[in-house]
Amino acid sequence: VHLERIREVEPKVKAFTLVTDELALQQAKEADKRFASGENLHPLTGIPIAIKDVICTKDITTTCGSRMLENFKPPYNATVMERLNEAGIVMVGKTNMDEFAMGSSTEHSAFFPTRNPWDLERIPGGSSGGSAAAVAAGMAMGSYGSDTGGSIRQPGALTNLVGLKPTYGRVSRFGLVAFASSLDQIGPFARNARDAAILLQTIAGQDPRDGTSSPTPTQDYSAALSGDIKGLRIGVPEEYWVEGTQPGVVSAVKESIERLRELGAKVNPVSLPHTKYGVAAYYIIAPAEASSNLSRYDGVKYGYSYRDTTDMWEAMEKTREFGFGPEVKRRIMLGTYALSAGYYDAYYKRAEKIRTLIKQDFDKVFAEYDALVSPASPTVAFKLGEISDPYQMYLQDVFTIPANLAGICGVSIPGGFSEGLPVGLQLLGNDFKEDTILRIADAFE
Numbered sequence: 001v002h003l004e005r006i007r008e009v010e011p012k013v014k015a016f017t018l019v020t021d022e023l024a025l026q027q028a029k030e031a032d033k034r035f036a037s038g039e040n041l042h043p044l045t046g047i048p049i050a051i052k053d054v055i056c057t058k059d060i061t062t063t064c065g066s067r068m069l070e071n072f073k074p075p076y077n078a079t080v081m082e083r084l085n086e087a088g089i090v091m092v093g094k095t096n097m098d099e100f101a102m103g104s105s106t107e108h109s110a111f112f113p114t115r116n117p118w119d120l121e122r123i124p125g126g127s128s129g130g131s132a133a134a135v136a137a138g139m140a141m142g143s144y145g146s147d148t149g150g151s152i153r154q155p156g157a158l159t160n161l162v163g164l165k166p167t168y169g170r171v172s173r174f175g176l177v178a179f180a181s182s183l184d185q186i187g188p189f190a191r192n193a194r195d196a197a198i199l200l201q202t203i204a205g206q207d208p209r210d211g212t213s214s215p216t217p218t219q220d221y222s223a224a225l226s227g228d229i230k231g232l233r234i235g236v237p238e239e240y241w242v243e244g245t246q247p248g249v250v251s252a253v254k255e256s257i258e259r260l261r262e263l264g265a266k267v268n269p270v271s272l273p274h275t276k277y278g279v280a281a282y283y284i285i286a287p288a289e290a291s292s293n294l295s296r297y298d299g300v301k302y303g304y305s306y307r308d309t310t311d312m313w314e315a316m317e318k319t320r321e322f323g324f325g326p327e328v329k330r331r332i333m334l335g336t337y338a339l340s341a342g343y344y345d346a347y348y349k350r351a352e353k354i355r356t357l358i359k360q361d362f363d364k365v366f367a368e369y370d371a372l373v374s375p376a377s378p379t380v381a382f383k384l385g386e387i388s389d390p391y392q393m394y395l396q397d398v399f400t401i402p403a404n405l406a407g408i409c410g411v412s413i414p415g416g417f418s419e420g421l422p423v424g425l426q427l428l429g430n431d432f433k434e435d436t437i438l439r440i441a442d443a444f445e
């Protein structure tokens, strides 16, 4: 059914860099066998799932939306992929994304932009726009993306899905092509909190191959969905009502907050005073880490290689000139500058200090609150080409970035509509409180 749906709508939506239909049919047969024998069944056995093209899939191209990795077939699976394969998923394809996960619209894929199934003239958000569009258009029942500064929550918001960024360390990053290693997490897109709980459960937990993955035990996320949030303390950060948020988004979010009250939650305003420095700190830290992570693309180890020269330096220069798109180059330059001698203290070190202050803001608030609620994105889905200024694009993530800097978990959930387009509500939870935010998400549905 999903492959048929892909045949029907994918030419318009363009969510996939690769549709793995043969593999999907083979995996579906294997799932049938598992059902017939009744053994090794998992809630995801036989379920069609789409995977962002930044997650390594053995012998299957993993492009990261870049010319640099256009023909790259990893020799191993990401840990997340291994767990999904064990569960017996049916992988329908690899999904389009902003190059190396840098962007908020999926217009910066080196191949083609992805469109929002709610309005094909509009972007689905990014950088995991392909994963969001695939589920929103019914081409998969769930999908996975990566979130470094909002790349799951913002596209989730813009396509009316549940998009969850786990706590840093909750999910293994082994085999996730690195953008900013201290911020990156893999997480699910789903149509509802119940599906999201299963999709998270399957990939969560410590992995000896990722030293930053946490030994904290996982919870039973499905069991946490009690449907009852009476007495839960939910804070509304005052600093998240910023200028530039569309009035339609503000009113939809305010209505949602009222609904949380009606459901019995105790909702009160709170303050996270360092919020306003979040975007600035992120755009030092993320590019700094990216400039280091992306130095591996030298035309020698893997990926695209410019060979039309006998000069090693020219080969490297040309490899990077042709292999990377403009946004990636901008980040590499920003990051290299911020880390260079003489500027390190002025930029990188100060950004890290802000990061600590932002974490302390959250610690204080979470001492008294179970969760926070805010808009997930300042706007509804915009038109392709509408935002050409990189800084305007960076501001798409004002509400999502602080959670990555602090390492806490967050989820965006359907929060009403403005002018016929979905508005996302963001719920933030303290470290390893995925159960709490999913419980609220579920009760809210």
Ligand code: GLN
Pocket: 101, 102, 103, 104, 126, 127, 146, 147, 148, 149, 150, 151, 152, 179, 286, 394, 397
């Ligand atoms: N839009 C942000 C950026 O461009 C976040 C991207 C992400 O979360 N991968 O960096």
